Amino acid sequence: MGSEIRRSQLISPFGPGSIYVDKHGVPTVICGLDYWFKHYADDTVKDNTKLQEICSINEPRLQSLLRIPELREPPTYTTNSQVDELTKVMVQGHRFPRWYVNSLDRRLARFNLETRKISAKGIWKPVRFMAVCSHGHLADFPWKSWVGCECTGESGLKLNDGGGGDLSSIRVHCENCNKSETLRGALRAGSEETFSGLAGRGIACGGERPWLGEGGRDYVCEAQLTGVLVNQSNVYFPNTISSIYLPPTESEKDVSEIIEVLVSSDWAVTKAKVYLDMGDDDVFYDKLRKLLSDNGLECSNETILRAYNALSDGNKTPNDRSVCASDSELLAFRRAEYNTIRNEVPEDLSSELRVVTTEVDESLSGYISRVNLVERLRETRVFCGFDRLERQPIDLGAMPGKALNQLFRHPPNELHKQWLPAVKNYGEGIYIELNEDSIQQWLDQNSDALKSRYDEAFVLRMSSEEILLPPRNNCDWRWGAKYQLVHTLSHILINQVVFDCGYSSASLKERLFISNDEDNPMSGFLVYTASGDSEGSLGGLVNLARREMFFDTLSKALNKAVWCSADPVCSENFSSKGSRLVNKAACHACALLPETACETINNGLDRAAVVGLPEDPSLGYFGSFLSK
Structure with missing residues (x-):
């Protein structure tokens, strides 16, 4: 069927299993991955090395998280491509109902x-x-x-x-x-x-x-x-996971090269594993060392074992980034980005991530510790299945088997043939980190009011929502209040940024870095935009992060948030709000964003944590700033 869908839409919202209604009103179900990369003329699967190389995406952290050897971009349909392998290659759909x-x-x-x-x-x-x-x-x-x-x-x-x-x-x-x-x-x-x-x-x-x-x-x-x-909103919930590209460490580079060879020679690895199972480690290392030597790689037994263990877990690269014991798997994944983006990343280190630090205005230094200019970033978003009727948390422990069984009619058994669809987007952003000492002081000074506002039942609901990335433990009122503060500030800032930089709120996204770990806390967020164009975006967002402009932007955002047109109803603390009952003072007139912009689908928001209440402005983290 001849319908046109943008390549990024094949990840979300029109991934495999979804219903796409074309301009003629004809509904089509997007086919599984067995039907991708088909030639229009003869319906033959274009399964060749050249096509895989062109569409392959290298995102080691995502591949490691999902234990999938390869990610591929959907093909772009063209009738006259300069690359023969991409001419008239399409993603198929069937009439349905x-x-x-x-x-x-x-x-x-x-x-x-x-x-x-x-x-x-x-x-x-x-x-x-x-x-x-x-x-x-x-x-x-x-x-x-x-x-x-x-x-x-x-x-x-x-x-x-x-x-x-x-x-x-x-x-x-x-x-x-x-x-x-x-x-x-x-x-x-x-x-x-x-x-x-x-x-x-x-x-x-x-x-x-x-x-x-x-x-x-x-x-x-x-x-x-x-x-x-057919067009009901709960018919299809795509499961996607995104990551910001991080420059690999030196040890990750070495091991990744080894794994690339092992993946392409899985039969030789299988034969070597027999000796490892028999306890003959020397023969195991000798066989793999010869395989690697034939491909121009010389390495120690320790490095070989690290690469083999990573591959045995389905990972294409090991994770050398520091993690905390209290972090869940997804939170640890996010912490790696936090540790990189909060520091400067020079242009000569990576062409796909460039971070420049800037000074924070003195009047804001007691509230905000860092404001970084993310001049260039690459976001990779992978599709790993879908839900119907009700959205469920992504079960990383069941990956990649659960996704492959849902998306393939004949799931590939060979490791090097397993893949999931993904798309790359380039853009820019602003990274903002709150002052951790000031947050703890705010929590201590308002402990009674905050403990009452975020009671045990409310925090329990928050901690049960996997989309909020709760830690494995320490999900108390202090974590709940901190989460509400950082997340709501992100929304308030985005609502102001759209007036100052020219992007619509639907074009912007947020990425939250929140943890209450005593030794390694996180209190930051990234506001960014990303598009499929390899050149990225226009630079207007980064310009707002410069010292001379950021103070005005944040001040206007906070002052607008003090009063909502729906007050006093919006700020009343009679009950919890939102689809998951984890919101307080937040509505479409003040703090909610388009669902594409919020990573939690507008859950975990309370304007009072940022600017206080009309009857008690001091309850807000920025209450003293606004009173000056």
Whole structure:
């Protein structure tokens, strides 16, 4: 099917398994990775070394985190590429839902996934309904089962729309057995206590996966099948993880070169492993040393073992970055970026990350300890599966197997053939770090009020949200208050930056670095923009971080946040707010951002932590600054 989707959209929101509706109103399910890199003329998979090299992305930290050997960019479709391997290479999609209704006589007809053109008398339009389950399966709406029709074949069904405002005005009718039923209750979701509308009639999920083609059925599924609309927002939640490129350390460079050789020679590594399992370490090292020597690498047994252990875990590179015992795996991943971006990164060290430190205005030094200009950065975003009906935290322990089983009809067994789709974006940003001593002083001075505002139940909800990157322990009110402070300040600043730099709020993103670890705390955030253009962005954001401009920008942001047009309702502390009940004083008039800009989908926000309350300005971290 000839639809145009930007390459970055194939990571989110239109990754494999999603429904894309083209300009003609035809819904299409984006196919799994078996169907990517196909040639338009003959439907043959372009699986060659040249194509893989062109589309391969080197992001060692992400590959290590997900234990995946390779990341690949989606191909760009072109009819006349300078590189023959990329000419007419596409990402395939199938028509879905398969049921269409004739606008003249309201007959229902079912087509195959691969049907490219539908030609018949009258105008055939796709139905608006389908079915999903919480395990990620996707199916056509079970019209016959809903009606209770037991006729053979699929002819005789009609879908009549009475033009009413609810589903009771839409009726399915079988002309053969004369059974009919309205769609009332068909879209009712189930829970642990109640059945969904479909499950209540005994209609079970068949484990269908149409993005993997005809016959891509999964195991028999025990989750409840739920009727949904094609364009319903909870049909598809892409799971993505992003990283900021960091220049590798010297030891990482050495080991990465070794792993590249081992990945491409997995059969030789498998044979060498036999000797290691038998306890003959000398033969194991000799065989691998000869393999590496043939590729121009000379290294010690210790380096070989480090590379082999990293590869055995599915990692393409080891992680030499410092971590803390209290950090979760994702928080440790974020800490590596924190340790790099908070310091200067000169241009001669890396062409893909450049950080320049600048002085903080004296009047702000008691509140903010660092403001860095991130003149250039590279963000890599990888797609690692999806959820339906409700977003679930990404299970890193199940990677990459869970993602490969969901995205491939035939998941590759060989390590060097395993890959996930990703996209690179270049941009710029501002890194801001709050004064840690001042934060601790603020927490001590307002301990009673903050402990009451962020009570045990509230902090427990915060710590249960994996998207907030909570630590393994120490999730007390001090961590909760600190998180609310740093995160809300990021939002308040972004809301002001859009007026000063020319970017829209949807073009900006945040990256939070928050930890309450006693020895290695983090209290910073990165506001950045990134696009698919290799030249990055225009420089307006970085310019705002310069000393002479940052003071004015931050001052205006804080003063605007003091009063919300929804006050006093917004700042009242009667109950928790937000989709996860982890917000306090935050609404669309003051602190919320477009969901693409906030990494927690607008969770974990409280304006009072930054500027205080109308009746108690001193409660805010910047309360004394605003009173001057």
